[in-house]
Ligand SMILES: Cc1ncc(COP(=O)(O)OP(=O)(O)O)c(N)n1
Ligand SMILES: Cc1nc(C(=O)O)sc1CCOP(=O)(O)O
């Protein structure tokens with residue numbers, strides 16, 4: 001059991017291609033949580049609601065054991081059903097709707113790509129953190145629009161945790177932190193080498209990022 005601050009650290013996003021069944025997903029997520037995540041996001045773009053609820057509910061129970069917040073990608077209704085946070089992009093529902101539906105305490109994240117105007121809107125609508133990227137070439141989402149690391153320093157003005165996403169790995173994590181990232185959002189560098197490697201992968205990212213707690 002841990003009780004960390006979700007605002008700084010490694011933020012792992014699950015991936016249905018890398019973690020194709022429940023056992024693999026839960027084993028990998030447990031390993032990553034043992035490595036001490038700040039946040040875990042359930043990201044599954046399928047439209048099978050029964051499958052998504054089953055997996056998200058299992059992750060929610062696991063995250064409770066580690067006192068690590070769970071965030072659901074895209075789906076406010078699923079987040080509300082489980083009493084957890086949500087991450088919304090520009091093609092998803094509005095941040096204000098999520099804040100209204102999930103309440104004041106919920107973590108509501110927003111994708112801002114490389115745009116400070118989107119960050120400003122998200123901030124005014126009640127976002128809990130602002131996600132920028134992709135900063136490097138991403139194996140998971142190569143088509144995501146690119147962003148420059150210098151954006152992170154400019155985004156300090158919003159006073160919300162800044163998430164860096166896209167191609168973050170052990171070689172790049174320190175650069176992103178030096179540029180101002182509070183949270184490093186990662187798919188491949190945590191889940192790409194299989195469940196047995198996830199705990200070490202998170203530890204190593206934390207060490208290289210200089211996150212000591
Ligand atoms: C932490 C974090 N940052 C960005 C995203 C991307 O969200 P979005 O643009 O809505 O794209 P999809 O992930 O839904 O494909 C994210 N999920 N998490
Ligand atoms: C889901 C997602 N969104 C991005 C964005 O830039 O908005 S990049 C991305 C995938 C990140 O995975 P990896 O750590 O494997 O590059």
Ligand SMILES: [Mg+2]
Pocket residue numbers: 073074087088089090092
């Ligand atoms: Mg989305």
